Amino acid sequence: MLYHLLYPLHAYFGGFNVFRYITFRSIGATLTAFLLTLFLGAWFIRSLQRLQIGQVVRADGPKSHLSKGGIPTMGGLLILFAVIFSTLLWVDLTSRLIWLLMGVTVWFGMIGTYDDYRKIKKQNSKGLSARGKIILQISGALVAGIILASFSDFDSHLSFPFMKDFRPDLGWGYIVFAVLVVVGSSNAVNLTDGLDGLAAGPTVVTSSVYLLFSYLAGHVVLSSYLQIPFVQGAGELAVFCGALVGSSLGFLWFNAYPAQVFMGDVGSLSLGAALGMVAIIIKQEILLAIVGGIFVMEALSVILQVGFFKVSGGKRIFLMAPFHHHFEKKGWEEPKVVVRFWIISIVLGLTALATLKLR
Numbered sequence: 001m002l003y004h005l006l007y008p009l010h011a012y013f014g015g016f017n018v019f020r021y022i023t024f025r026s027i028g029a030t031l032t033a034f035l036l037t038l039f040l041g042a043w044f045i046r047s048l049q050r051l052q053i054g055q056v057v058r059a060d061g062p063k064s065h066l067s068k069g070g071i072p073t074m075g076g077l078l079i080l081f082a083v084i085f086s087t088l089l090w091v092d093l094t095s096r097l098i099w100l101l102m103g104v105t106v107w108f109g110m111i112g113t114y115d116d117y118r119k120i121k122k123q124n125s126k127g128l129s130a131r132g133k134i135i136l137q138i139s140g141a142l143v144a145g146i147i148l149a150s151f152s153d154f155d156s157h158l159s160f161p162f163m164k165d166f167r168p169d170l171g172w173g174y175i176v177f178a179v180l181v182v183v184g185s186s187n188a189v190n191l192t193d194g195l196d197g198l199a200a201g202p203t204v205v206t207s208s209v210y211l212l213f214s215y216l217a218g219h220v221v222l223s224s225y226l227q228i229p230f231v232q233g234a235g236e237l238a239v240f241c242g243a244l245v246g247s248s249l250g251f252l253w254f255n256a257y258p259a260q261v262f263m264g265d266v267g268s269l270s271l272g273a274a275l276g277m278v279a280i281i282i283k284q285e286i287l288l289a290i291v292g293g294i295f296v297m298e299a300l301s302v303i304l305q306v307g308f309f310k311v312s313g314g315k316r317i318f319l320m321a322p323f324h325h326h327f328e329k330k331g332w333e334e335p336k337v338v339v340r341f342w343i344i345s346i347v348l349g350l351t352a353l354a355t356l357k358l359r
Helices: 002-011 014-020 022-050 063-068 076-090 096-122 130-150 173-192 200-217 220-226 234-255 264-281 293-311 323-329 334-354
Strands: none
Touching: 002 014, 002 022, 002 076, 014 022, 022 076, 022 200, 022 234, 076 096, 076 234, 076 264, 096 130, 096 173, 096 234, 096 264, 130 173, 130 264, 173 264, 173 293, 200 220, 200 234, 200 264, 200 293, 200 334, 234 264, 293 323, 293 334, 323 334
16 A cells, blocks of 8 residues: 555655665565554453453473463454555555465455354364364365466476475376365364464564575566566565565464463464465475474474374374474473474574575
8 A cells, every 4th residue: 555655756855766676665564564463462462351352271291281272362353454554555556466376365364264163163173173273264265276377377396405406396286286285284273272482483584584585586586686586576575575574473472371362273274274375376285394394394294194094003202292392291381392392493593595506
């Protein structure tokens, strides 16, 4: 919005020319989302408390989590508001990629909102059925994939980190792959959101890395120099990623141990879907498995645990899944688990950045 309102004024005052630059607008979106979340956070938490929107704790979870019951949840609504508002304020509104990305984010946020609502209404941690949730997720991701494939410059090739010449073409099968990435990323972040600040920290790291990759993918000279796929208009996604970084940082202010609010499924499902969709659009799909390694590890721990439990007749690989609960069962304090997972996430983020030169 500011881009359309203020940039044309550069003809009268040169200072307004700064709104032309994606770097400036990405920083603006980051700070706007951060300050919005920070200043509205306390009021939002009080509102959730007044409405009695509190966390419903798993009965089979760690005993230390029983005290978390009743803590305000659905804080992801504040994250979503900050992301969408900041993006609309700073982005070029003519970008079709931005509207597609925001559509996916809002859709998955709506799924999460309904899931959280059912949990609170029934006072049961199960919420929306697994089948219902996955159908809604696949439907939204499929529509987004079909829309993306309808663009004239649609690229169905995969881009592999550390490899500049290996780019297999999936053809129309890429739509199925895109659905798997978006839905998988959404659920992986959702599974990670089990400790105070655990999901928000890696989200900041992953969003920061994709902010840089989005900018580079949309820059014809830099993308050619670094030998990454050029995607027309992808630079505007850096503004959205900046809003993700800012809102997640602002939310972490209240979500850090001991948490005053939880993001709920409305936050985790939408954040995961947003990251997955960014990865698809800028052709850095496989990179998500590296930079989002914490999310992948958490999802795999659940898959392995459930699969092994079924084939072994009741045996377990981990003391408890998702993976972060395993360490709690081993006696690690919650803050130690969270901070160490953050450290791993930062290392993975640096590894992802290294792929820019190691090709």
